[in-house]
Amino acid sequence: MGTVAYDFSGDVVLITGAARGLGRDMALGFARSGAKVAVSDLGDRSPEAVPYATGSESDLAGTAAAIEELGAESMSIDVDVTNEAEVEAMIAAVIERFGRLDIMVSNAGVISGGRVWELTEAQWDSVVDVDLKGPFLCAKHAARHMIDREGSGRLITICSTSGLVGIPGQAHYQSAKHGIVGQVKTLALELAPYDVTVNAICPTVVDSPMLDHLMEVGQAYFQEVARLCGSSTVFPGVDFLEPRDVTHAAQWLASDAARYVTGTAFTVDGGFTCK
Amino acid sequence: MQVAALVTGAGGGIGRASAAALAAGGTNVLAVDLDPDAAKRAAEEVGLAAAAAASTTEGGPPGEIVGFGCDVADVAQVAAAVATAVDRFGGLDVLVNSAGVMHIDAAETYPAEAWDRVQSINAGGIVNCCQAAFPHLRESAAPAIVNVASISQLRGQPGLLAYAASKGAIESMTRTLAVEWAPQGIRVNAVAPGHVRTPMVEKALADGSLPTADLEGWERRIPLGNRLADPTEIADVVTFLAGPAARYVTGQVLVADGGLTINGTYD
Numbered sequence: 232m233g234t235v236a237y238d239f240s241g242d243v244v245l246i247t248g249a250a251r252g253l254g255r256d257m258a259l260g261f262a263r264s265g266a267k268v269a270v271s272d273l274g275d276r277s278p279e280a281v282p283y284a285t286g287s288e289s290d291l292a293g294t295a296a297a298i299e300e301l302g303a304e305s306m307s308i309d310v311d312v313t314n315e316a317e318v319e320a321m322i323a324a325v326i327e328r329f330g331r332l333d334i335m336v337s338n339a340g341v342i343s344g345g346r347v348w349e350l351t352e353a354q355w356d357s358v359v360d361v362d363l364k365g366p367f368l369c370a371k372h373a374a375r376h377m378i379d380r381e382g383s384g385r386l387i388t389i390c391s392t393s394g395l396v397g398i399p400g401q402a403h404y405q406s407a408k409h410g411i412v413g414q415v416k417t418l419a420l421e422l423a424p425y426d427v428t429v430n431a432i433c434p435t436v437v438d439s440p441m442l443d444h445l446m447e448v449g450q451a452y453f454q455e456v457a458r459l460c461g462s463s464t465v466f467p468g469v470d471f472l473e474p475r476d477v478t479h480a481a482q483w484l485a486s487d488a489a490r491y492v493t494g495t496a497f498t499v500d501g502g503f504t505c506k
Numbered sequence: 507m508q509v510a511a512l513v514t515g516a517g518g519g520i521g522r523a524s525a526a527a528l529a530a531g532g533t534n535v536l537a538v539d540l541d542p543d544a545a546k547r548a549a550e551e552v553g554l555a556a557a558a559a560a561s562t563t564e565g566g567p568p569g570e571i572v573g574f575g576c577d578v579a580d581v582a583q584v585a586a587a588v589a590t591a592v593d594r595f596g597g598l599d600v601l602v603n604s605a606g607v608m609h610i611d612a613a614e615t616y617p618a619e620a621w622d623r624v625q626s627i628n629a630g631g632i633v634n635c636c637q638a639a640f641p642h643l644r645e646s647a648a649p650a651i652v653n654v655a656s657i658s659q660l661r662g663q664p665g666l667l668a669y670a671a672s673k674g675a676i677e678s679m680t681r682t683l684a685v686e687w688a689p690q691g692i693r694v695n696a697v698a699p700g701h702v703r704t705p706m707v708e709k710a711l712a713d714g715s716l717p718t719a720d721l722e723g724w725e726r727r728i729p730l731g732n733r734l735a736d737p738t739e740i741a742d743v744v745t746f747l748a749g750p751a752a753r754y755v756t757g758q759v760l761v762a763d764g765g766l767t768i769n770g771t772y773d
Contacts, residue, residue, distance in 0.1 A: 416768045423729030423765050465688035465756065472754050479751035488742035491700075491735045494768040498758050502688055505681040505757025 237482045240265030243329040244485070245322070247271050247312055247369060248339030250286025252439035253389065255294045256474035257336060257481050262303035264482065269325045270294050272339070274309035278361060280353040281341045283444030304329070312339045312365030322372040331380065334485045335373035337366035337388040342441065344400040355403045362407035363414070370418055370429070377427050384427035385485045388415060389477065392435045392500050408433075412496045419494030428493035432480050435463050435500035438471040464501025472499065508648050508750070509569075510595035512536045512588065514578050514605035514635060517544030519704035520654055521604030523741035525571060526552040530559060531745060533600065534569040536591035540605065542575025549573035570595075578605045578631030579623075581638075588638040598642035600748045603632045604654040606672075608706075610665040621668045628672035632679060644690045650748045653680050653696040654740075655759055657767050660698065673698075677759050684757030693756040695747040700763025703734040730764035 244261045248254040249270035262268045274288045291307045298305035306328050310321045325332050341361045343354045366388045377384035393401060394408035411431050419429040436442060463470050480499045483489055498504060511528045515521030517539030525537045529552060537552070539545035549571045556568035572594060576587040591598050606628045609620040632653055643649035658666050659674035676696060684694040701707075701724050710716035725732050743762045746752055761767065 419765050420729055420768055423731075426731065428730065464754065465685050466691070466754070467689055469754070476754045480755070483746050483751065488746060491730060491739040491764050492743065492760070492762045493730050493765045495761055497760060499752075499755050501754040502684050502756040506685045 237264040237486050239334075239482075239485070242266045242333040243269065243325065243331050244334040244336065245269040245271070245325050245332055245373070246336040246338055247310065247365070248286070249294050250290035251294070252286070252441060253437055253474045253477055254286075254338040255297070257338065257478045258294055258298055258305075259301065260475070260478040260482055261334070261485075262298040262301045262305070265303070266334070267304040267329050268298050269306045269308065269329070270298070271308040271310045271321055273311060276311065278341050278357050280343060280351060280357045282343050283441070283447075285341065286440070312337075312369060313360040315368050318365075318368040319372050322369075322376060326376060332373055332376050332384075333382070334385040334387070335369055336481060337369045337386070339365055340389065342404050342445065346400055347402045350402055358403040359407045359410075362404065363410045366411060367414060370414075374418070374422055374427065378422070378425040382426070383490065384422075384425070386415075386418060386422070386427060386429040387481055387484050388431045389481075390431035390433045390496060392433050392498065392504050394431065394433050394496060395498065395504050415496070416494045423493060428484070428489065430484050430489075430493060431496045432477060432484070433496050433498040433500065433504075434472055434477045435503040436471050437477060438473055442471065463503055465503070465506055466501050469501055472501065508533055508599035508646070508650075508748075510534045510536075510591055510598050511600035511602060511748070512538060512591045512598060512635070512639065513602040514538045514576070514631065515654070516573075516604065517541050517548050519604075519706065520699065520702060520737045520740045520744070521602070522548045522552065523737035524602050524604060524652075524744040525549075526556065527738070527741040527745045528600065528602070528748070529553070529556045529569040529571045531749075532566045532569050534595040535571045536574050536587065536594065537571055538574050538576045538578070538587050538605070540575070540577050542573070545575055546573035578634055579626040581634050584631075584634040584638045588635075588642065592642050597646060598639055599646040599649055601635055601639045601643065601651045602654070602744055602748065603635055603651065603676075605631050606654065608666070608669045610669075611667070612665065613667045616667050624668035624672050625675070628669070629675035629679070632676060636683060640687070640692075643692050648750050648753070649690070649692045650752075651683065651692065651694045652744045652747045653694070654744075655680070655696040655698045657698050657700050657761060657763050660761070660767055661771060680759060681757045688756065693752070695752070695755060695757065696759040697740060697743045697747065698759050698761045698763070699735060699740045700761075700766040701728065701734045702740055703736055707734070728764045728766050729768070733764070735762065735764060
């Protein structure tokens with residue numbers, strides 16, 4: 232059995248946080264499988280209280296160009312996922328350009344660190360707004376489109392093993408990600424009558440620009456997390472996932488093969504949370 | 507590269523659909539069932555269907571599928587099944603543990619022999635198959651075990667004392683084996699199906715032991731489409747968990763129930 236080849240030809244996918252890293256990898260994965268892919272990111276704005284640079288406007292243009300090099304149609308949109316008017320306009324732009332939206336992947340996320348007695352209100356707000364409110368707004372406006380048209384739909388939120396376990400220094404991030412697990416369960420029930428499935432993917436640490444920046448700014452912090460949590464996977468020598476491991480899960484959940492799976496927190500973590 | 511799979515409970519339902527899906531993807535399959543005739547019949551019918559499908563698609567050739575009678579509760583019979591798969595296909599990459607039985611009875615008078623039978627097949631059968639397969643899986647480039655659990659171990663249901671407990675054992679074993687055999691690269695996951703339209707359900711409907719009104723009650727409570735799963739929909743989960751795209755998925759119990767248990771109950 233080789234790697235599964237999915238066929239998303241005719242489908243329109245929208246992926247947030249797609250300027251680079253995991254979002255870009257998913258965008259290219261769906262493009263290779265024949266989908267039309269809309270990609271969005273924050274552009275050259277900087278989120279408050281985030282200790283690293285997020286993907287830039289030129290990074291996002293790079294993703295769009297890479298999609299088109301694969302022969303797929305694409306469009307790129309600057310969006311702040313915490314702003315409802317911008318999210319509504321993003322969904323409308325996708326539908327205006329491609330006529331439909333079949334698969335909404337909420338991938339945009341930010342992270343910072345601090346013990347509860349150090350964590351600032353600005354850190355809390357930025358993480359909870361992007362990581363929890365962002366997927367809500369994207370789901371809300373994608374769902375309004377999906378329930379009004381024929382055919383099935385998919386909402387996929389990139390969550391984290393932080394949605395399942397506690398990690399010191401991450402009260403805001405764990406709260407947001409645990410919130411996503413509850414969010415997808417509820418949305419799954421609300422949207423099941425419209426043949427729209429709603430699932431989260433919970434990866435462990437993915438080798439990505441976000442990780443690079445965190446290693447720079449917080450080496451000591453990560454060493455302490457590693458000490459408290461043990462190894463990050465059960466496979467010897469494997470500390471991080473590669474983006475494609477999450478891309479494969481997203482493609483599977485988006486495919487017809489997962490049509491009876493909804494409301495789950497599908498965990499792709501090399502066994503991190505089962506030990 | 508995965509070339510060979512052993513699927514238990516392959517005479518019908520989820521096991522048969524899983525064997526068919528693996529064969530359609532090019533994997534050779536030993537289709538094992540307690541009933542040797544059912545195993546051989548399934549292998550023959552699935553093989554013909556796979557050949558027909560392959561002639562109309564661009565995919566590679568289907569895998570060979572061979573039926574084999576085996577009681578998974580019997581260590582010697584399991585050893586013979588594994589040896590047959592390895593001899594025939596040159597190794598073993600995937601083990602799908604789908605064999606299972608159900609006995610419904612009141613908890614306060616649940617017969618000890620029924621308890622023992624359910625545990626020895628549903629949970630003990632997995633131990634037997636995993637132990638026999640381990641030396642061969644260890645040699646595979648992409649080894650994977652997929653166990654068929656249930657939603658019965660997640661929520662209480664009257665009458666299912668032994669069945670629910672056996673499925674709980676499967677969930678625990680899935681995590682234990684995932685951690686213990688990770689150094690050998692063996693991934694171990696489970697699928698937890700909700701209500702599935704298996705031959706067992708069809709037969710119960712036909713003979714009246716499952717009243718149509720009960721089935722309709724199940725359907726009403728299933729959010730996604732108000733319908734039971736087709737066995738192929740569970741097989742699609744099995745093949746993803748078994749395949750290389752899930753190379754860092756291990757120790758997971760993936761619920762595939764159309765959203766039935768999301769709200770915390772069967773109801």
